Amino acid sequence: MKYVDEYRDRGKADACARAIAAVVTRPWAIMEVCGGQTHSIVRYGIDELLPEAITLLHGPGCPVCVTPLELIDKALLIAARPEVIFCSFGDMLRVPGSGSDLFSVKARGGDVRIVYSPLDALRLARENPHRQVVFFAVGFETTAPANAMAVFQAASQGIDNFSILVSHVLVPPAIEALLSAPDNRTQAFLAAGHVCTIMGFEEYVPLAARYRVPIVVTGFEPLDILQGILMAVRQLETGRAEVENQYARSVRKEGNLPAQALIRKVFRVVPRKWRGIGEIPASGLHLSEPFARFDAETRFGIAAYRAEEDSECISGEVLRGVKKPQQCPAFATRCTPERPLGATMVSSEGACSAYYQYRRHQARSAAGER
């Protein structure tokens, strides 16, 4: 496939890894923010190509993982109602709430459907005027324009049996929360290329300057990630802390302006709770006043519901790059993708899940050697 295959070339990847090794003079810890990048790194073994001095920390950029437990519970409460068709991206269905997950609700007769786009949910609402169609609007800035458009079209076409359960989070406030934490180890960031495709990268400039960290906007294919790492290492080695753009074939400095305009129209910025991390100020989106009637929490009277998380799970430390998945005693034993204890094991893009899929035998043999 054009614009995919040529960025997976093994020879070029090795050449880039050698170029990184040639410029590194001391240890550096670099965090990739996005779960899609984490998945690529572990799947293609990119971290294993790098010199030992480079540690990759896996960041909080998996929206499925950071959706708080109480929102999953709210989804379960809504999906179990007989009048509801509950629509979601596929990766939310296995995510455990306090006592169940969406798959189990479906097995017990709930009308839960996997959709590819929020517009598919809107079409279902149009076709089923006597049912309530609810879309689980989970995502980062990348997905916000799609969800905003579904709500905007519902309003302009008068589709009142449509609503969304909103779990939208924003990347820059999370980066700032990581950098200001006393146990922060991250010295440079690979920013998420598709989030920046929407938002541009001007909002990262003050962060790079204030915390003296290089931030490199990076794509998702192996060569993109390796080039992003090389650019970050060159900055670290020369004492620079700038925002650079590796993923220029998709990301423009100002981002996607029509998408940003629609986000601002349909959503407003609010404080958000992140699963495993806690509440971060101004780190989420909720429906703005003119579109508030499309809020599923209000429509079904569950806005006040609260739930707390399991205490054994260390996903908060994994999400902040403080610990690696195999440092958790429950990893691959009491906690697996089939029976996840928490955030980072639930989605295929979560760091624990990626390690389980590609590295668990390695983790076991390492544990056996100790």
Add this chain to the structure above:
Amino acid sequence: MCLAVPGKILSTSGEDTTRTAIVSFGGAEKEANLAFVPEAEVGDYVLVHAGFAISVVDPEEATQTLEYFRQIGELNELEPPK
């Protein structure tokens, strides 16, 4: 979750917020909404996420990235790995 896949626009229809394209992803064809990329035309490659094109791939920048790797390869040949 933030996965976006590049595909080639084969045809377009509609306008404004409902402007839609048929996009080929290595032969598999799917619809994508073009509301956020009003500049996109037939023959362009777009990155598609959740049924929406979110950017038009810039062919010159794409070539430059690959050119960068070619140069790295040549540099490595001049300077064998330590």
